[in-house]
Amino acid sequence: MIGSEDGNGGVDRGYRDTQFVDGPVRPPATGDVPPLPTPRSVVEGPIPLPPAESVPLSVICTVERHLDEILASVPQPDPIELAVLDAQGLLCAEEVVSQRALPAFDQAALDGYAVRAEDVAGARLSAPVPLAVVGESVAGAGTPASIGPGLAFRVSAGAMLPVGADVVVPGVWTDQGRVRVEVLAGPPAGGYVRRTGDDVAPGDPAVQVGTPIGPAQISLLAAVGRERVLVRPRPRIAVLCAGTELVDVGTTPAPGQVVDVNSYALAAAARDAGAEAYRSGILPTDRRRLTEVLESQLLRSDLVLIAGTFAPGGLDMVQEVLAELGEMQFRQVTMHPGPVQGFGRLGRDRVPVICVPGEPVAALVAFEVFVRPAIRLMLGKRQLFRRTVQAVAGQALASPLGYRQYLHGTVMRHPDGGYVVEPVGDGTDALLARMARANCLIVVDEDVTDVAAGGLVTVMPLLLGG
Amino acid sequence: MIGSEDGNGGVDRGYRDTQFVDGPVRPPATGDVPPLPTPRSVVEGPIPLPPAESVPLSVICTVERHLDEILASVPQPDPIELAVLDAQGLLCAEEVVSQRALPAFDQAALDGYAVRAEDVAGARLSAPVPLAVVGESVAGAGTPASIGPGLAFRVSAGAMLPVGADVVVPGVWTDQGRVRVEVLAGPPAGGYVRRTGDDVAPGDPAVQVGTPIGPAQISLLAAVGRERVLVRPRPRIAVLCAGTELVDVGTTPAPGQVVDVNSYALAAAARDAGAEAYRSGILPTDRRRLTEVLESQLLRSDLVLIAGTFAPGGLDMVQEVLAELGEMQFRQVTMHPGPVQGFGRLGRDRVPVICVPGEPVAALVAFEVFVRPAIRLMLGKRQLFRRTVQAVAGQALASPLGYRQYLHGTVMRHPDGGYVVEPVGDGTDALLARMARANCLIVVDEDVTDVAAGGLVTVMPLLLGG
Numbered sequence: 001m002i003g004s005e006d007g008n009g010g011v012d013r014g015y016r017d018t019q020f021v022d023g024p025v026r027p028p029a030t031g032d033v034p035p036l037p038t039p040r041s042v043v044e045g046p047i048p049l050p051p052a053e054s055v056p057l058s059v060i061c062t063v064e065r066h067l068d069e070i071l072a073s074v075p076q077p078d079p080i081e082l083a084v085l086d087a088q089g090l091l092c093a094e095e096v097v098s099q100r101a102l103p104a105f106d107q108a109a110l111d112g113y114a115v116r117a118e119d120v121a122g123a124r125l126s127a128p129v130p131l132a133v134v135g136e137s138v139a140g141a142g143t144p145a146s147i148g149p150g151l152a153f154r155v156s157a158g159a160m161l162p163v164g165a166d167v168v169v170p171g172v173w174t175d176q177g178r179v180r181v182e183v184l185a186g187p188p189a190g191g192y193v194r195r196t197g198d199d200v201a202p203g204d205p206a207v208q209v210g211t212p213i214g215p216a217q218i219s220l221l222a223a224v225g226r227e228r229v230l231v232r233p234r235p236r237i238a239v240l241c242a243g244t245e246l247v248d249v250g251t252t253p254a255p256g257q258v259v260d261v262n263s264y265a266l267a268a269a270a271r272d273a274g275a276e277a278y279r280s281g282i283l284p285t286d287r288r289r290l291t292e293v294l295e296s297q298l299l300r301s302d303l304v305l306i307a308g309t310f311a312p313g314g315l316d317m318v319q320e321v322l323a324e325l326g327e328m329q330f331r332q333v334t335m336h337p338g339p340v341q342g343f344g345r346l347g348r349d350r351v352p353v354i355c356v357p358g359e360p361v362a363a364l365v366a367f368e369v370f371v372r373p374a375i376r377l378m379l380g381k382r383q384l385f386r387r388t389v390q391a392v393a394g395q396a397l398a399s400p401l402g403y404r405q406y407l408h409g410t411v412m413r414h415p416d417g418g419y420v421v422e423p424v425g426d427g428t429d430a431l432l433a434r435m436a437r438a439n440c441l442i443v444v445d446e447d448v449t450d451v452a453a454g455g456l457v458t459v460m461p462l463l464l465g466g
Numbered sequence: 467m468i469g470s471e472d473g474n475g476g477v478d479r480g481y482r483d484t485q486f487v488d489g490p491v492r493p494p495a496t497g498d499v500p501p502l503p504t505p506r507s508v509v510e511g512p513i514p515l516p517p518a519e520s521v522p523l524s525v526i527c528t529v530e531r532h533l534d535e536i537l538a539s540v541p542q543p544d545p546i547e548l549a550v551l552d553a554q555g556l557l558c559a560e561e562v563v564s565q566r567a568l569p570a571f572d573q574a575a576l577d578g579y580a581v582r583a584e585d586v587a588g589a590r591l592s593a594p595v596p597l598a599v600v601g602e603s604v605a606g607a608g609t610p611a612s613i614g615p616g617l618a619f620r621v622s623a624g625a626m627l628p629v630g631a632d633v634v635v636p637g638v639w640t641d642q643g644r645v646r647v648e649v650l651a652g653p654p655a656g657g658y659v660r661r662t663g664d665d666v667a668p669g670d671p672a673v674q675v676g677t678p679i680g681p682a683q684i685s686l687l688a689a690v691g692r693e694r695v696l697v698r699p700r701p702r703i704a705v706l707c708a709g710t711e712l713v714d715v716g717t718t719p720a721p722g723q724v725v726d727v728n729s730y731a732l733a734a735a736a737r738d739a740g741a742e743a744y745r746s747g748i749l750p751t752d753r754r755r756l757t758e759v760l761e762s763q764l765l766r767s768d769l770v771l772i773a774g775t776f777a778p779g780g781l782d783m784v785q786e787v788l789a790e791l792g793e794m795q796f797r798q799v800t801m802h803p804g805p806v807q808g809f810g811r812l813g814r815d816r817v818p819v820i821c822v823p824g825e826p827v828a829a830l831v832a833f834e835v836f837v838r839p840a841i842r843l844m845l846g847k848r849q850l851f852r853r854t855v856q857a858v859a860g861q862a863l864a865s866p867l868g869y870r871q872y873l874h875g876t877v878m879r880h881p882d883g884g885y886v887v888e889p890v891g892d893g894t895d896a897l898l899a900r901m902a903r904a905n906c907l908i909v910v911d912e913d914v915t916d917v918a919a920g921g922l923v924t925v926m927p928l929l930l931g932g
Contacts (some may be wrong), residue, residue, distance in 0.1 A: 075850065085745065088734045105721055129704050139711040139775065141722045148846065157775055158711060158721050159826070199897040214928075215738060215833075216902045219731035222715045223898050245605040245624060248467075249550075249688045255571055256607045265685035268554045272681060309605065309623060334577050359623070360685050431665040432689050434569065435673065436682045457604065462680075 032168070034287045039044050059330045060287045067370055072345050072382070074352050074374045077302050080233045087213045089274065090203065091380040094230035096207040101197035102223055108155040109192040113174060113181055114165035115152045120186030128182040137162065152181050161193055168192035171190040173288070200224060210380065232380040234276040234304040239267040240293075242283045242308030242318040243358055259434070262307035262363045267355070267370060269367045273375040283308075291321050298325070298347035302378060305371060309358035310340055320354075326350065333448060334405045338362025341370065361435050365406045366439060368460070388443070391419035391459040399444035407437035411459050421459050438462070507731055526798045528912070529870050533836055536809050537850070539817050540840045543768050545827075546699045550687045553679045553697045555740065557846040562673040566688055567663035572619040575658040579640060579647055580631035581618045586652030594641075594648040603628065612699070618647050627659055630794065634658035641919035666690060676846065685701070700742040700847040701768040705733040706759075708749045708774030708784040720872035727830045735833045736771065739841040749784060757787050761787070764791070764813035768844060771837060775824035776806050786836070799913060801870045804828025807836065827901050831872045835909060836919035854909070857885035857925040865910040865919040877925050887925050902927070 079093035089312050108114060116130060118222055123129040131152040135145050139158035146163035147153050161168070167190050175182040206224045206379045213231065221229055241262045247253050248260055263279045270277035282296060283306070284290045297304050310319055312330045313332040319342075327342030333339075334368040342355030354374070356366035359457050399405040410420040421442055424434040441457040444451060451457050538614060545559035574580060589595040597618040601611050606623035612629035613619050620630045627634070632655050648709045655804035666672055670792040672690045672695050679697065687695055693703040710764050712720050714726055729745045746763060749772070751758045757794045763770050776785055783806075794810030801807075808821030818841070822832035839850040865871040877887040887908055890900040909924040910917060917923055 084730060085734060088737060098771060104719055104724070115838075139709060139722070140722045141711065143721060158709075158724065189870075200809060200899050207902065215731045215735035216898070216904065219727045219830065220736045220898045220902045221732040222727040223725055223826070225715060225718070225725060227715050249691060249693050252691070252754070253570060255605045255609060256605070258605070258624065259689055259691060261685045264550060264688040265681045266549060268684045269681035271554060286823070288692070307467065346651075360689070364681060364685065404740075432682070432686045433666050433670070435676075436673065436686045438682065450670040 003437075007161065027071055029391050040105075048076050050127060059353065060334065063335050063369060066331060066333050066343065067373065070352070070370055071373050071377055073343070073345055074303065074378055076380065077233050077235055078380060079230045081228045081230050081298045084218050084226060085231050087221075088215075088218065088233070089201050090213055090231040092207050092209060092211045092213055092217070092229060093380070095205055095209055096221060096224065096226060096229065097205050098200045100200070100204060100224055101202050102192050102200040103198065104159040105300070106196055107139075107194050108157055108161060108168045109194050110157045110168065110170055111172045112155060112192065112343065113152040113183070113185070114155045114162050115186075116149060116165060117186060117189035117191070119149060119168040120167070120169060120183045123183045123186045126255075127250060130182050130185070131318070132179055133177060133179055133181050135162075141164045148322070150223065152183075154178070156179075160327050166193065167292075180268075186326050211384075219284075221234055225331075229384055232378075232384055235375060235378040236300065237265050237270045237275040237281050237375070238297040238301040238304045239270060239277055240297065240304065240306045241266075241282045242253060242306055242310075242316075244285055246282045248281060258351050261360050262356075262358065265360060265364055265417050266305055266307060266367055266371075269364060270371070270375060273372045274379050275375045279379045285317075287317060287321065290318065291324070292407070294321060294325060294406040295347065298351045300337075300348070301351060303374065304346075304351060304353045304356045306342075306353065307358050307363045308355060310355055312340060312343055322346065322353065322355075328353065330355065334402055335365075335369070335406065336400060337365055339403075343370075360432055361408070364435070368462070378401050386460045386462070388460050389419050391421040391442075393442075393451050393453060393455050393457050394420050394422040396424065396453045397442070397444060397457065399449055401449050402446055404446050405444040407442040407444070408435045409440050409442045409459070410438060411440040411461060419459065421457060472567065483634065483887075490901065499540045499601050516705075529799055529801050529835060532797060532799050532807055533839065535567070536820065536836055536840050537817070537843055538769055538846055539809075539811055540769065542844060542846065543699050543701055545696045546923060547694045547696050550679075550684050550692060550695055552797050552812050553687075553695050554684065556679055556697040556700065558673050558675060558677045558679055558683070558695060559675045559698050559846070561671055561675055562687060562690065562692060562695065564666045564670050564672045564689055565668055565692040565864050566666070568666040569660050569662060569664065569838050569923050572622055572662055573605075573629040574625050574627060574634045575660050575693075576623045576634065576636055578621060578637045579618040580613065580621045580636045581633055581635055581649070581652075581765070582613070582615060582631060583633040583652060583655035583657075585615060586633070586635060586649045589649045589652045590882075591650050594650050595652070596648050599645055599647050600645060601628075603880065620644070620647075627657075632656060632659065642720075644689055666777075676848075698844075700740055701841060702734045702744050702766065703741040703743050703769045703771055703841070703842040704767040705729050705736060705743055705761040705762065706746045706749050706772045707732075707824070708769065708772055708776075708782075710751055712748045714747060727821075727826050728824065729824060731830055732771055732773060732833055732837075735830060735843060736837070739838045740743050740845050740847075741769075741841045750879070751783075752776075752785065753783060756784065757790070761789060761792060761813065764815070767817060770817060770819045771833075772808075772819065772821045773824050773829045774821060778806060788812065788819065788821075792819075794819065796821065800868055801872065802866060803872065804832055807832060809836075825900055827874070829894055830901070834928070835872070839847065852928070854923045855885050857887040857908075859908075859917050859919055859923050860886050860888040861888065862919045863908070863910060865915055865917070865921065867915050868912055870912050872903050872908040873908040875908045875925070877906040877927060885925065887923060 058239050120129050134151045136161040137156040138156045144160045144163050167187050169183050172184045188206045206220050234262050241260050245258050246260045247257045260282050263281050267277040310330050310331050315317040326346035330342040332339050337356030344353045346353050356363045376384045407423045408423045409423045414420045424438045441460045586595050600617045601622040603625040606624045610629050630922040632753050635649050639651045650845050678914045707726050710823030712726045713723050726748050730749050733743040777797050778798050792812030794809040799807045800806050811817045812819050822829045842850045873889045875887045875889045877885050880886045890904045895925050907926045
């Protein structure tokens with residue numbers, strides 16, 4: 001919770017070992033593929049497991065491996081120049097060097113009297129030093145006045161310091177006279193004076209490459225005269241969904257039909273992660289139109305995100321058309337919910353395409369696990385992953401061997417310290433209304449099948465921001 | 467760091483005792499006004515204090531009192547209806563009741579075979595149950611099929627459950643036959659079936675008043691068929707600055723002139739806090755034009771924010787014009803930096819106007835202390851204040867008696883636990899380049915004058931979000 005989410009000062013590890021992209025990458029852990037369970041033992045567990053031998057090994061992979069392939073493949077969009085206010089929240093992509101000094105001129109730091117330090121060095125309450133007030137200067141354009149020994153110039157904060165003065169006596173240390181002033185105490189030389197270049201000297205770097213631009217950086221950029229700044233842009237993400245059962249939200253679904261919620265939810269999640277998201281809605285079911293829509297989205301996007309119920313086999317028309325457009329792979333990833341995940345790089349520009357499950361809860365989980373880190377990488381963020389905490393499980397949790405399980409839950413601080421987490425619902429099925437009550441994902445590792453009530457689990461709080 | 471910043475699950479106290487608006491309000495603590503310090507003792511301290519008797523008591527007030535007056539006066543803009551995607555990050559202002567059942571029909575939760583539970587109850591690896599596959603159903607519009615005893619229907623996830631079936635046998639628990647299937651295990655009745663209304667029943671509340679709308683809520687809203695939703699709107703805030711020395715950022719300042727940084731920095735900060743910020747720039751110096759600009763901003767804004775160097779006396783033309791437009795008060799607030807703060811309610815609609823100091827660092831501190839909580843209140847957020855942590859001071863800090871001091875600093879986790887904070891710079895002057903390196907504000911209370919190195923201080927991390 002310290003500093004920005006970019007983790008300038010962050011020392012918390014993200015959930016992954018490979019917190020930074022250039023960090024170590026785990027070898028594909030094919031040994032993680034679960035052995036064929038006996039059916040009876042599975043009936044007691046929440047999720048049926050596919051038998052390992054029924055799926056070709058090439059399409060089974062760990063969460064880490066799928067994620068690493070995505071992160072290794074997403075491009076970093078070229079920096080663009082934006083008006084400073086539009087740069088907010090983005091990372092600076094240039095070394096901004098000030099051409100100016102800040103302050104641009106010697107000035108009073110507060111309201112008072114500009115004087116010569118030596119004139120007031122001996123001033124004290126019992127022995128005030130009287131000076132003649134020879135003028136008054138307020139903030140604004142002009143040429144500096146000058147003073148000599150025994151003289152004072154009334155100044156307001158930000159006003160130019162008269163030539164000859166080297167200190168400002170705060171008004172409250174005087175009798176505040178207008179013609180003649182009695183100084184009760186003298187600051188040391190240079191006191192309450194802001195010297196030219198004290199803040200920034202010409203040639204000083206003001207904002208550096210990789211700095212997140214917030215109000216303080218915008219303040220500094222404006223001060224050095226910058227109206228525009230080069231930044232890492234928000235990636236443009238097209239959000240689509242596939243499924244013959246889908247109808248748009250404005251339509252009343254016929255029996256068997258389902259409203260498209262994924263293009264809305266994933267567009268919102270992508271925007272929340274920092275992308276410029278374009279919700280393109282339901283993919284056409286006509287093959288020629290489908291190809292046209294996909295090709296046009298590939299031309300205008302940095303990443304294409306598609307939600308749909310796909311199978312590693314690839315019999316679906318959408319999967320066929322994707323395969324025609326480039327290298328696209330669907331895999332059984334050892335995670336629950338939503339084992340089937342897809343990734344490819346399609347079209348002339350090899351634009352990354354991520355396919356997530358069509359089931360809405362699984363779609364948002366896959367977004368958290370695979371898409372959000374990819375967006376943050378495209379934005380240039382150092383911290384790709386949400387911070388995690390260890391929390392005490394308020395109830396026992398079951399998880400299938402060999403699968404990393406993500407459960408929506410509510411996490412709270414415990415009165416005695418630390419955190420307590422409860423899954424929403426019974427943990428066996430993922431429902432929208434329950435998900436909407438959650439504030440975290442509980443992550444149960446591949447090699448854990450049971451978490452006792454009172455045991456520790458990893459929790460990923462889902463911060464809303466804003 | 468748990469849950470949303472709205473603190474649904476938040477139990478951390480904000481910095482103030484009065485965390486919620488309807489909480490207890492401290493009486494104005496006029497006793498906090500510092501006694502006149504002897505000038506000599508002040509020379510050693512970082513900030514000169516105004517002598518208490520030189521300022522009328524009515525214009526001196528504590529941070530708490532000024533803040534309470536602002537929070538008690540800001541209006542809550544009327545809810546507006548927005549497209550669900552535009553509602554992201556805002557609070558729901560209606561009880562969204564579902565007219566639909568979710569799911570809308572009984573369906574398979576996964577790929578497998580819809581059967582009668584009693585037919586497969588005895589199935590085991592050693593004694594598989596054979597069934598005749600009489601059809602196949604995929605997700606999509608249609609009318610449900612039906613099955614009888616001894617029959618199975620191949621179904622994919624999301625497909626309608628045939629009439630007569632009450633369980634779905636996962637494909638991986640069978641031999642995956644297409645004409646005849648051998649079932650190796652039977653789930654209990656209802657297994658892997660999503661029943662109509664399991665998620666949301668017609669008449670169920672889907673999203674409640676006051677819920678922050680994020681991707682999960684957008685998912686649920688779309689699922690119940692909502693294209694639009696009533697929300698608490700972003701307050702419209704006009705950001706202006708006043709000062710005859712100011713020139714716009716595109717201009718090269720003449721000697722004595724200063725670039726307007728505050729309208730940029732404050733607009734960015736207001737946007738970051740959730741407002742719809744309009745940067746209107748430098749106020750005209752012509753009195754008639756000045757009145758026109760202020761009147762027109764009052765008509766179109768929920769709050770007007772002005773940065774400028776004002777005095778509690780009110781001799782400035784901007785202060786005079788503000789006073790003509792309504793009740794406006796400038797005060798010496800017992801805080802550093804930037805003691806002079808203003809607040810009023812002006813124009814026909816008594817629009818709140820907050821004036822912050824013109825010095826850019828003091829302006830952003832005043833924004834944090836007074837404006838950000840007001841914006842969050844207008845948004846309907848429960849958690850108005852940033853969370854704070856206690857941190858060990860890496861070096862000694864001095865603070866004037868009777869003033870609450872806000873110092874920019876960098877806070878880091880300590881390897882041995884807890885936090886360590888260092889001020890940026892020497893703590894005696896506030897400079898833009900230093901502020902841009904900070905990730906927190908250090909808050910030193912009114913009654914503390916010295917914090918030893920190693921002592922505990924309150925720290926307010928400034929999260930960037932995004």
